[in-house]
Amino acid sequence: MGDVIQLQVPQLTKTNYGNWSIRMKALLGSQDCWEIVEKGYIEPGDAATEAALSNDAKKALREARKKDQKALNSIFQGMDESTFEKISDVKNAKNAWEILQKLFQGVKKAKKVRLQSLRAEFEMLKMKSSENIDDYANRVKSVVNEMKRNGETLDEVRVMEITSADQHTKWMKETM
Structure with missing residues (x-):
């Protein structure tokens, strides 16, 4: 008998929506279900319409429903009780995803404010005297990733400039 792989569904919290959504997209993609979440599918209006479908169309509808329920189940598993409600x-699954997106990403105005705050944080990034280079680079990457999730397109050269300038300054201080 084949090996069964137990997939670990990431848990959504009040603060991790950006990373959670990336992980869920990968998980749902590995289950061949992401497209159904992203695009949805057309449900026949009534039983008569469904009965009139060709056999191939009925088979495709059953497959879409199965993928949708698989995706919805995975989404449900990643919720705490309050969010599940x-x-x-x-x-x-498409509706569930859209509701979660609105709840956690917020409306465009809130997203715009968040992005402005992240831009300011990015511009003010400085390496702390107690921080090693790896920790600083991780902090920069974290801010950059959050900016990208909020719609910012950052030039990688600019990111490298911020990271390299502070790393160079710290190295110079340490060697003198």
């Missing part, structure tokens, strides 16, 4: 009555 907010999406528990949805009928498909």
Whole structure:
């Protein structure tokens, strides 16, 4: 009998939506379910319409429903009780994903304010005297990733300038 791989569903918290959504996209993609979450599928309006479908169309609909329920189940597994209550009555994975996106990413205005704050934080990044180069680089990368998740397109050269300038300054201080 084949090996069964138990997938670890990431848990959504109040503060990790950006990383959670990246992990969930990868998980759902590995299950061949991401496209159904992203694009959804068309559900026939009634039983008569469904009955009139060709056999191939019925088979495709069954497959879409199966993928959708698989994706919805994975999304549900990543919720705590309070967040689950907010999406528990949805009928498909696409709707659940969109509700979570609005809840955690916020509306465009809030996103714009968040991005302005992140830009300021990025520009003010300085290596702390107690910080090693790896920790500083990780802090820069964290801010950059959050900016990208909020719609910013950053030039990698600019990111390297910020990282390299502080690393060089610290190295110079340490060697003198």
